[in-house]
Amino acid sequence: MQIEVSTKNMSFLECFSSETRVNIIELLQQESLNIKQLSQRLDISSAIVTKHIQKLEHAGIVASENSTGIRGTQKICHLQLEQAVLQFKPRKQQELPANTLSIPIGQYSSFEVKPTCGLASSTQLIGVLDDPRYFADPGHVHASILWFGSGYVEYRIPNFLHSNQKLRSLEISLEICSEAPGYNENWPSDITFFLNEIPIGAWTSPGDFGTQRGVLSPDWWSSGNTQHGLLKVLTVSPSGSYLDGTKISDVTIEDLSVTFAKEISFRIASLESSPNCGGITLFGKHFGNYPQDIVVTMHEDK
Structure with missing residues (x-):
């Protein structure tokens, strides 16, 4: 994917302004994880993880799906985007x-x-x-x-x-x-x-x-x-x-x-x-x- 560096793509570019979101990407590079697992590994609340995941989903970087587990429904997250090229001069x-x-x-x-x-x-x-x-x-x-x-x-x-x-x-x-x-x-x-x-x-x-x-x-x-x-x-x-x-x-x-x-x-x-x-x-x-x-x-x- 090629991304033009411009204000119209701010929702994508802003994903990398947060160390937490980059940490989430690093974790999902290794395996798919649910919200609770991400929360435990990052040592932050599930509510905060959910907000970061929503931003990454909106940008098309992360995808998630609901899965039924022993203790109810859980949200499984995985990386959707494999590669992106930033175009500074389109x-x-x-x-x-x-x-x-x-x-x-x-x-x-x-x-x-x-x-x-x-x-x-x-x-x-x-x-x-x-x-x-x-x-x-x-x-x-x-x-x-x-x-x-x-x-x-x-x-x-x-x-x-x-x-x-x-x-x-x-x-x-x-x-x-x-x-x-x-x-x-x-x-x-x-x-x-x-x-x-x-x-x-x-x-x-x-x-x-x-x-x-x-x-x-x-x-x-x-x-x-x-x-x-x-x-x-x-x-x-x-x-x-x-x-x-x-x-x-x-x-x-x-x-x-x-x-x-x-x-x-x-x-x-x-x-x-x-x-x-x-x-x-x-x-x-x-x-x-x-x-x-x-x-x-x-x-x-x-």
Whole structure:
């Protein structure tokens, strides 16, 4: 995770201003602990530990779950965040490498969605919830989060390669998860990716994540909504298609038939015919845990 050092991320940065919170992180690096165990090891009251845990949870650093024990319910805490990089001088979009571009999630070229569904910019909802017609609202280009129960959204990837260049591989990264009413951490969804109308593979999202607030979630965004997704990297190469380095199909870059000056279509779908039709939530740079939209990198042969 990359965190910009700015006032909008104070809830995250303030977590490290307390020696007690850093001590909690050190303890949870070793094992999961309940509130009472943390209280005993830190020699402070359970009430104080609970307040510190709530702050760490709000920042997405720690996650907890209730577990039934011999003496009633206990709150088990564990580290959720593995790594964070502080950006003191954030990279601007125009500073991306020449072969990399960022596509805002609201700038889809076509769609077909069914409820539950909706869109929101960084400041407000766009249109009316659970009404697919608003996906055609001109304001959809400002969306920084969108969700739907089944269907697809499709994007156009510009192709700026020169006539004497050949595409060697294509890489796409995006933050994504399932879509359940409200949210549901255990809500599997089979998400299929298409390039130039060719299905290059599917991934089953394990859930729709809302227990821990997204690092970038705006203050107005309700805590009862989906908060963040998982950052996935899709790669199509001469040897096949991969998701986070794991092969998901034999579709190669040659199979996509990418030609000079012809754009590439990229479709993200939750098919009703799939075993787990659990919808899709997409996160832009102002929502979730990762400050990015859909980032596309095209590698050409030298």
